């Protein structure tokens with residue numbers, strides 16, 4: 001987590017330095033970092049950069065959002081101002097909103113509408129805001145930039161990565177790719193005591209502890225949820241933890257199918273001891289099983 005924050009801060013610093021022409025060396029590094037930005041790469045047909053991010057997102061999830069996007073760094077800065085006692089909680093994804101944002105940006109870019117590159121795509125928006133706010137002139141652009149910054153910072157302060165998972169046009173494509181990323185946040189149901197500390201720490205509001213899943217389409221791979229777990233039950237890993245006890249898997253299946261009257265002893269081929277244990281717990285299934 002420390003390495004991620006260091007990389008994110010360094011990239012945001014150098015990109016800002018390049019935008020402001022601050023120092024030859026800093027600007028040079030910043031301009032290299034700008035070549036990694038997704039939408040400029042897409043509009044410039046930098047296929048190597050696009051292929052790189054496709055592979056990285058497929059393997060590691062939304063590393064781009066946690067480390068490389070300067071607008072993500074800005075939202076994280078505002079989120080850090082939240083009082084520690086104000087926890088996050090799980091929210092449902094706003095898939096329709098982020099899909100509309102993505103389709104709108106695509107249509108505007110195809111039609112070569114300048115506002116798309118300057119005020120809608122995340123890197124262009126960051127660059128426009130930084131340049132407008134540091135120009136020292138009271139222009140309309142500076143006023144809009146101040147308003148946009150205030151909106152993004154307020155959203156981040158109140159709801160963490162809400163902007164990233166609703167209004168940012170890159171949220172939909174990145175989330176679609178990251179949904180089944182190889183490395184992912186995995187919750188061990190055998191260890192989890194449902195203390196909810198990971199939910200409280202998740203600024204993407206994507207950990208559903210009822211179902212023990214983290215929505216990787218919204219997870220920005222910040223690792224905030226890992227150190228807070230007292231039971232070592234949550235991990236960023238390749239493996240997908242399944243309920244270790246086959247009987248628990250059957251109960252979960254029955255819960256999903258909502259068939260409480262179906263006999264639990266569905267494994268008739270198993271040995272007699274297994275059958276007797278399933279019979280013992282089959283009675284309470286009229287109620288909500290707990291695990």
Ligand code: SF4
Pocket residue numbers: 064065066069070071072073122163164165168169170171
């Ligand atoms: S969701 Fe958009 S604004 Fe947020 S970090 Fe990712 S690319 Fe940047």
Ligand code: SF4
Pocket residue numbers: 185201202203204205206207214218219220221222223224225226
């Ligand atoms: S699930 Fe964990 S790593 Fe992903 S956004 Fe939430 S806190 Fe960060």
Ligand code: SF4
Pocket residue numbers: 187188191192193194195196197198199209228229230231232233234
């Ligand atoms: S912090 Fe750990 S034990 Fe608590 S709910 Fe999250 S995964 Fe479960």
